[in-house]
Amino acid sequence: MAKSSINFQQMQSGAMAHNDRSLEDPKYLLPIEHREDNQINISSDEASLKVKELFSEASINYKKYFKQKIQSKSYMWEAVVNLNAHHKMEDLQQLAQELERETGFTSVQISIHRDEGHIKKDKSGKEFAIKNYHAHITFFTLDTNTGQQLYRRRITKKQLKTQPNLKPFDRKRLSHIQTLVSKSLNMERGEEGSSATRLNSKEYRAVQKQIKKENIKNINNHFLPKLKDLKEENAQLRLELQKQKASRDDYSQLENIIRDLKIKIKNKTLTIDEMNIELDIFRN
Numbered sequence: 001m002a003k004s005s006i007n008f009q010q011m012q013s014g015a016m017a018h019n020d021r022s023l024e025d026p027k028y029l030l031p032i033e034h035r036e037d038n039q040i041n042i043s044s045d046e047a048s049l050k051v052k053e054l055f056s057e058a059s060i061n062y063k064k065y066f067k068q069k070i071q072s073k074s075y076m077w078e079a080v081v082n083l084n085a086h087h088k089m090e091d092l093q094q095l096a097q098e099l100e101r102e103t104g105f106t107s108v109q110i111s112i113h114r115d116e117g118h119i120k121k122d123k124s125g126k127e128f129a130i131k132n133y134h135a136h137i138t139f140f141t142l143d144t145n146t147g148q149q150l151y152r153r154r155i156t157k158k159q160l161k162t163q164p165n166l167k168p169f170d171r172k173r174l175s176h177i178q179t180l181v182s183k184s185l186n187m188e189r190g191e192e193g194s195s196a197t198r199l200n201s202k203e204y205r206a207v208q209k210q211i212k213k214e215n216i217k218n219i220n221n222h223f224l225p226k227l228k229d230l231k232e233e234n235a236q237l238r239l240e241l242q243k244q245k246a247s248r249d250d251y252s253q254l255e256n257i258i259r260d261l262k263i264k265i266k267n268k269t270l271t272i273d274e275m276n277i278e279l280d281i282f283r284n
Contacts, residue, residue, distance in 0.1 A: 002082050002083065002084050002133065002187070003082065003187060003188045003189065004081075004082055004178065004181050004182040004185055004187035004188065004189050005081070005082035005178070005181075006079050006080070006081050006082070006177060006178060006181045007079065007080045008077055008078070008079050008151075008169070008174075009077065009078055009080065010074065010076075010077060010078070010274075011076040011077055011078040011138055012274075013271065015078060015136075015138070016044040016047045016048065016108075016109050016138060017044040019040070019044070019109065019111035019113075019136045019138070020038075020040045020043055020044045020109070020111055021038060021115075022043065022044055028116065029115050029116060030115055030116060030117050030118075030119070030129055030131070031119065034117075034119070034129035034131075035114065035115035036114035036115065036131075037114060038111065038112055038113050038114055038115060039088070039089045039111070039112040040109065040110065040111045040112075041089060041092075041093065041109065041110045041111075042108075042109055044109070047108050047109035047138065050108050050109075050140075051076065051108055051140055054106055054108075054140045054142070054144055055075065055140070055142070057144045058070065058075075058142040058143070058144045058146075058147040059147060061144065061145055061146055061147050062146060062147025062148070063147075065146045065147065065148075066147070070147050071280070071283060072142060072147070072149050072280050072283075073276040073280050074149075074276060074278075074280035074281060075140055075141050075142045075149065076108075076138060076139070076140060076141070077105070077138070077139050077141050077151055078136055078137070078138050078139070079099065079136070079137045079138075079139065080134060080135070080136055081095070081134060081135045081136075081137060081181060081185075082133075082134055082187075083112065083133040083134050083135055083185070084133060084185075084187065085114075085131070085133055087112070087133065087135075087185060088112075089110065089112060091184075091185060092110045092112060092135050092137065093110065094184060095137070095181065095184045095185060096110060096137050098180060098184050099137070099139075099177070099180070102176075102177060102180060103139070103141075103150060103151075103177075104143055104150045105139035105140060105141050105150060105151075106139065106140040106144065107137055107138070107139055107140075108138045108139065108140055109136075109137075109138045110135060110136070110137050110138075111135060111136045112133075112134075112135045113132075113133070113134055113135065113136070114131065114133055116131070116132045116134070117129050117130050117131040117132045118130050149280070150166075151169060151281075152166065152168050152169060153168060153169055153170070153281070154168045154170070155167070155168045224265075224268055224270070224271060224272070225265055225270060225271070225272045225275045226265070227262065227265055227266075229272070229275070230258065230261055230262065230265060230275065233275070233276075233279055234254070234258050237254055237279065237282070237283065238251075238254070240283070241254065253282065254282060257278060257279070257282055261275055261278060261279075
């Protein structure tokens with residue numbers, strides 16, 4: 001029996017279509033004879049429409065609340081949840097509701113995957129499947145009432161004065177969420193402080209590589225940022241820092257981010273969306 005685990009990550013372009021298998025089947029799936037049926041609560045097309053509606057609502061309320069146009073471009077995160085064979089959609093819908101109450105996020109799409117894993121052979125040479133049962137829960141992370149970003153690695157003293165209910169996604173809180181998942185799914189909790197994922201390292205790399213390949217098929221150089229794009233964003237962020245009377249540490253953090261993004265742009269391993277996500281996390 002698998003232990004409980006949840007891992008939050010930025011949602012890549014095309015992830016919801018990957019999750020409902022409306023894209024071409026990934027090469028790392030189990031052979032057809034070993035696959036079980038996946039489950040989704042809504043299709044990627046329905047999920048995309050829902051996201052547009054949520055963003056529209058958040059944008060309107062942000063303008064009312066802050067008297068300016070919403071800035072955030074990174075508002076989709078994905079939780080990958082470890083499962084056992086008996087878990088069904090009802091279990092994940094209940095978990096999604098509990099995570100919504102804990103985080104303030106809005107769940108958009110739930111996908112249960114029963115078609116991944118790897119093949120082994122017994123002593124007689126007969127093949128059998130080791131299955132990696134897991135689910136993807138995609139979340140819209142803006143507060144629809146104010147338009148503010150709720151996924152924050154840290155909270156400044158200034159933010160706490162105006163938003164006392166904000167909580168950072170630090171190690172302590174993520175540990176609490178791991179415990180919440182364990183209780184909700186009635187699974188043994190994974191080891192605290194463990195960096196293990198639902199897949200072994202070889203499988204996890206294969207999954208990420210395949211998702212990246214699928215995304216690359218749907219983009220071209222027009223979606224790759226140029227250094228001048230980054231330069232313009234850097235100038236804008238520095239103006240914002242100046243207006244907020246930011247500390248030297250804030251400027252230093254921005255410089256580190258810009259340096260890393262420059263390398264990715266030169267290597268053509270970064271899309272415009274991914275660049276905006278990195279900068280928006282800092283901005284928020």
